[in-house]
Amino acid sequence: MAHSQGDDAGEMLIGDFARAVGSTKDTVRFYTRLGLLKAGERAAGQRHYAVYDQDQIDRFVFIEQCKALGFTLQEIGSAFREHEAGTLTALRQQEIMEAKLRSIEERIANLREAERKLRAKVERSGE
Amino acid sequence: MAHSQGDDAGEMLIGDFARAVGSTKDTVRFYTRLGLLKAGERAAGQRHYAVYDQDQIDRFVFIEQCKALGFTLQEIGSAFREHEAGTLTALRQQEIMEAKLRSIEERIANLREAERKLRAKVERSGE
DNA sequence: GTAGGGTGTGGACCATGGCCCACAGTCAAG
DNA sequence: CTTGACTGTGGGCCATGGTCCACACCCTAC
Numbered sequence: 001m002a003h004s005q006g007d008d009a010g011e012m013l014i015g016d017f018a019r020a021v022g023s024t025k026d027t028v029r030f031y032t033r034l035g036l037l038k039a040g041e042r043a044a045g046q047r048h049y050a051v052y053d054q055d056q057i058d059r060f061v062f063i064e065q066c067k068a069l070g071f072t073l074q075e076i077g078s079a080f081r082e083h084e085a086g087t088l089t090a091l092r093q094q095e096i097m098e099a100k101l102r103s104i105e106e107r108i109a110n111l112r113e114a115e116r117k118l119r120a121k122v123e124r125s126g127e
Numbered sequence: 128m129a130h131s132q133g134d135d136a137g138e139m140l141i142g143d144f145a146r147a148v149g150s151t152k153d154t155v156r157f158y159t160r161l162g163l164l165k166a167g168e169r170a171a172g173q174r175h176y177a178v179y180d181q182d183q184i185d186r187f188v189f190i191e192q193c194k195a196l197g198f199t200l201q202e203i204g205s206a207f208r209e210h211e212a213g214t215l216t217a218l219r220q221q222e223i224m225e226a227k228l229r230s231i232e233e234r235i236a237n238l239r240e241a242e243r244k245l246r247a248k249v250e251r252s253g254e
Numbered sequence: 255g256t257a258g259g260g261t262g263t264g265g266a267c268c269a270t271g272g273c274c275c276a277c278a279g280t281c282a283a284g
Numbered sequence: 285c286t287t288g289a290c291t292g293t294g295g296g297c298c299a300t301g302g303t304c305c306a307c308a309c310c311c312t313a314c
Contacts, residue, residue: 015290026273029292045280049291069248070241073271090252097249104242108235114197115231121196122224125217142260153303156262172310176261200301 010054011040017052021060028052028060036063036077070104137181138167144179148187155179155187163190163204197231 018025031037032050037059039050066076079096082088145152158164159177164186166177193203206223209215 013291024273025291027271030272044291047279047292049280068241069245070238072269074269094249094252097245097252101242101245101249104238104245108238108242111197111231111235111238114195115228115235118196118224118228118231122221122228125221125224140261151303152261154301157302171261174262174309176310194301199299201299 011042011051012053013042014039014050014052017056021057023060031060031063031073034073034077036073036080070100075100138169138178139180140169141166141177141179144183148184150187158187158190158200161200161204163200163207197227202227 012020014025014028018028021028028037032039037052037056039052039056041048042051043049063073063076066079067073071079075096079088079093082092139147141152141155145155148155155164159166164179164183166179166183168175169178170176190200190203193206194200198206202223206215206220209219
C-alpha cells in the first residue's frame with residue numbers, strides 16, 4: 001500500500017481513504033470542507049496532512065445512504081450539527097424523515113402529473 | 128401602454144412581451160440567446176431593439192408547457208432545431224416523448240425506492 | 255433640455271455536487 | 285540525489301435556469 005504506513009489505529013491519508021470508500025480525493029475534501037467529515041492532522045514537514053479513521057469511513061457510508069434517500073449534503077450537514085448540539089432526538093429524526101418523505105411524495109406527484117399529460121400526448125399522436 | 132406604439136402587426140418590445148407572457152425580460156433574453164425565441168429587430172438610433180410578435184408568444188407558451196412536461200430548455204431547443212431542419216416527423220416526436228416518458232418513469236421509480244427505504248426507517252424508529 | 259421611463263451588453267452570482275488543473279511541499283525507494 | 289507518487293491550496297469549470305447589476309444608449313413628455 002502506497003503511503004499507508006504508520007497506522008495509528010487505522011488512520012489513513014486522503015488517497016487511501018478515498019479508495020477505501022470508493023470515492024475521490026476531491027469529493028472527500030469537499031465533504032470535509034462542508035464539515036461532513038472530520039479529518040485529523042498529521043505533521044508533514046512544515047505542513048499537515050489530513051488523516052481519516054474508521055469513524056469517518058462509517059460517516060461517509062452514512063452520508064451516501066442519506067444521499068440515496070434524497071437528502072442534500074446541506075441537509076445532512078445540518079443534521080450532523082444538530083447531532084453534535086445534542087438536539088437530534090429520536091423525535092427530531094422522525095420529523096426530518098417525515099418532512100423528506102413528504103417532499104419525495106410531492107416530487108412523485110409532480111412527475112406523475114407530467115407522465116399523465118405526456119402519455120395523453122403520445123396516445124393522441126399515436127392514433 | 129408604456130412604449131407600445133408602432134404596432135406593426137402586434138410587434139412589441141421585450142418589456143411588453145415579458146408582461147404579456149407573465150415572465151421577465153431576463154428570462155426572455157435568456158431564451159432568445161438559447162435560440163428558443165426569435166426576435167425581430169427595430170432600429171433605435173445607432174442600436175437595435177428586439178421585437179417579439181404573436182408567434183413568439185405562442186412559442187413561449189409552448190416552451191412553458193414542455194418544461195411542465197419535464198423537458199429541459201436544451202431539449203426543447205434541440206427539438207426546435209429538428210423542426211427547422213424538417214426532421215421532426217410525427218414519428219420522431221413520438222420517440223422523443225416516449226424517451227422522456229421513460230426517463231420520468233425511471234425518476235419515479237428511484238423516488239419510490241427512496242420513499243420505501245425512508246418509510247421503513249421512520250417505522251423502525253417509530254416503534 | 256431634462257427627467258423618467260424604456261432598452262442592449264456584459265458580467266457576476268445563486269444552489270448543487272462535484273471535476274480538473276497547476277503549483278509547491280513531502281516522502282520513500284532506487 | 286533524483287524520480288515518482290503522494291499531499292495541500294487555490295482557483296476555474298460543468299450543467300440548470302435563471303436573477304441582478306452597472307453602464308450606456310434611446311425616446312417621450314414636460
